[in-house]
Amino acid sequence: MSADDTLYTIGDLARRTGLPVKTIRFYADAGVVPETGRTPAGYRVYDVGAVARLDLVRTLRELGVDLPTVRRVLAREATLAEVAAAHAEALDVQIRTLRLRRAVLGAVAARGASHQEMDLMHRIARMSDADRKRMIEDFVDSCFGGVDANPELVELVRAATPDLPDDATPEQVEAWIELAELTQDPDFRASVRRMAEYQAAERAAGDTTGLHEGLTALVRERIGRAVADGIGPESPAADPVIAELAAQYAATFGKPDDPALREWLWRRLEVAADPRVERYWRLLAAVNRWPEPEALGPVFDWFLRALRARMGRFGE
Template identity: 65%
Template sequence: MDGDTLYPIGMMAERTGLSVKTIRFYADTGVVSPTAHSPAGYRLYDDDALVRLQLVRTLRELGIDLPAIRHVLERTLSVSEVAAAHAEALEFQISTLRVRRTVLRAIAERGPTPEEMELMHKLVELSDAEKRRLISDFVEETFGGTDADPEFVELIRSAVPQLPDDPEPAQVRAWVELAELTRDPDFRASVRRMAEYQAAQRAEGDTTGLHHELTELVRDRVGRALASGIAPDSVAAEPIVEELRSAYAATFDRADDAELPGWLLARLEVAGDPRAERYWQLLAVINGWPVPPTLVPVFDWLGAALRAKP
């Protein structure tokens, strides 16, 4: 093309691959105006208009909307800026489509209840920020306004569920179950009791925080007893209970006296809701972490052993 030559709309359609109707639309909406008009009123275009129309076609094929394209053509936004923003939007769309695909697979594998279907639908529609807010609202209602163990509160606040870009059906099902669990008023009340118990213990001077070493000791000693078939009310259980009583007394700076078993049983009862453990297991599944083994049989055995001894 000669830079000084003007071309009719039909030739522009051949050069750009756009239809005459589309080029007219772009002219009428001010996206790419004709360079001039012939004496008969026909639209005429020059080389610069050709380049602009080719750019419009390319950007539209990439899914970029006309307002953004108009900003590019008006030089208020660069092509790279628009491309970067569009790439980010596509990443979100791809992530959403992957979750939808996984939800459909989960539905195909296991016919969900109507309630689960509704939750799956909501899960697809929720943004990452809205998913995180489900957990933050749960934590605020259960721990808010209490002087609970700050180390534990920080742990539960920071451990948020984050579905991967291409989740497995099991991760989607875990998210649905976690959403149900955190909305359960009875579970919220149970966790609230745990928070209030922690606050009461702190008011009495307990600042021990989390007790990973003590938990591992209980897991080891009681786990061996369970594996060996030692009944909690048997003579063989007594030295295990004595060792663990002593460990609890040392950890919490309490006397190993007649009041200790009652205090320990109350502690086990408050923390013994198996749904609390399920919460952490579901979180692990969603985030792809190792799923912690259950401690429910361990603490059930310890509680039974404490009650069995006069």
């Protein structure tokens, strides 16, 4: 008898494969490893092919493949490549789910959230791309709907949709949760609505200047330099900075450079001075893996304080 003709009892298979006798008997009863024959005493015996089948079954089961799929592979109804691809895809889904759960639990632990808050955070984190887009659209409609605000700004906010990737980090998921909560905050919506209404009033008065990226860059550069030089906003040394910036605002908006301009400028900055707006853009950048925006809050706070300190001198 050749090695290929050798017959094995269940005990022999257990010793060769390392599987428990009970497990091999279960596979035999399930028809996964059919017997080759029986001994005169009625014990089941198996050929060398059973050893190979058991090795394959063990490997597939350790990888998490269910028994019906194992049967399909052994019956050649599905190839190993097809099963491996399907199982890898299923594992990807499980991994994404586990990452999401870990991120939510981390946020719950950091915030000391309640059961209700944890449920809300989990539902927010599981939103689809379409759901996230709808949430931003609802936020934009609530803040800008029916108001003739700066159309370039409205389009910018509407187009900047959070895109949470499948392999999102815990930090990205936590940023998305906070961003979603922020867009649902009635007080934040009311604040942005006030900004929109102010823009609408300015546009009704003839302002068609759109976005002011160059002007913002100038403010950042000049005030940043003043801060680096240790010039406080109330200091007389800040006068030239305010004068230069006021002149630039006057040229940009077609207004006379006079005390009324500075009053108007202070009001304009004060309306927009909600730090949550900057937080919104930082969270969006974190979710989308965009470069972190430069901090403008301290710059415009300095600008506001400088203008406020000179309010009594505007008429001089």
